[in-house]
Amino acid sequence: VSQEQKKLNRKRIVDAAAAGFRARGIDNFGIDDLTKSAGMTHGGFYNHFASKDDLAVEVFRDVFDASLAGIAAILAAHPRSSRAAFQAVLDNYLSALHRDHPEFGCASAALVSDAGRRGPDAQAEYQRGLEGYLEVFIELVTGLARQSGTSLDPARAREEAIAVFTQMVGSLVVARAVAQASPELSDEIITSSRRQLKRR
Amino acid sequence: VSQEQKKLNRKRIVDAAAAGFRARGIDNFGIDDLTKSAGMTHGGFYNHFASKDDLAVEVFRDVFDASLAGIAAILAAHPRSSRAAFQAVLDNYLSALHRDHPEFGCASAALVSDAGRRGPDAQAEYQRGLEGYLEVFIELVTGLARQSGTSLDPARAREEAIAVFTQMVGSLVVARAVAQASPELSDEIITSSRRQLKRR
């Protein structure tokens, strides 16, 4: 009820939506679901947001920052070796844990279909987040090349970054698509893709 | 009204759903939409299917066959050279045309998120279709290796096939996710990934 509490409730709604939208998809996670997750009733939602679409745009904005912070933390743990950093990122990203918990995972992967069918505002935020991911991966592949003695011009580094990241996203979403029907195939896709990426 | 007409109407419904589901997502393409696309009214739908879920499973079954037939046709056009066949597949798959027309395109890419959130029946069909894709790509990468003088054991060939196919799917869905907000970035992802794959 206090102004401080109001801010906190607003943040709770955004966080609940960020998790729910990634796990179930935006259309399958309603106002009632997300306000309940945030510990309040649905009516109060409109004290914070003009519409569900408005919230979706804000979630798109926030959720990439969180995802990227996670990767930044992994990188920070391996300041000396790009190779070690890259392997750690792969081990985290292409894991059963990440596959089974989209609610805390990569926004690019979890929201990729929602973004395609959403308005330009949400899509612009997705784009911003994607560029953020690419920057990280450009730095990573550049470091990898330097460490192995070769060098990579910027255009080529960006190309490699796109290749690596799209394969990671693709593996994860495909692994999720068959996770219930065939855990074996799902595991294979993740581990196989991870092994193949490490080999580069 | 004749039995022949009934069969034809049924097929029309499945085809309309296969296109609509890929373009808009299963949940955003209703019974009314799809029966209208098929040239009838919504009431008649239940003469053909017990539920929308039942139709979805049948669509999952059919749509991969169609997608795979498309790839098979491309391969058949290049019987002599695996390299030429691979490049033709890439040019088709990672194209603006394919990105902009999910309704006729790869089922793996267009339905990947729907599959993850769908029941086990639909997911099992997705799995079957995915295995079909992988078979084609295993043959393709094996042929590529043979043509370039090296050889690839089956396990490694499967690993490469998974890597290539997941990158293709990932590039396409990410390109679609930013297509409206940034056609430039969307184009870059497609062409960049295609170039990188050809370089292998």
Add this chain to the structure above:
DNA sequence: TGTACATCAGTGAACGCGCGTTCACTGATGTAC
């Protein structure tokens, strides 16, 4: 500093719309004689 009052976040009922599904009806099909 204490009191009176306006503000406003959260509650829960209600509205309206869309969508999956059902149903009574119709008229053509196709079968039984």
Add this chain to the structure above:
DNA sequence: TGTACATCAGTGAACGCGCGTTCACTGATGTAC
């Protein structure tokens, strides 16, 4: 082969539910004096 009748695919109205949104209400907050 022709006629009478049962079947049943397609129509369009209706139902029920879920979901986004609105609204009257309440009670605590925080401001004005």
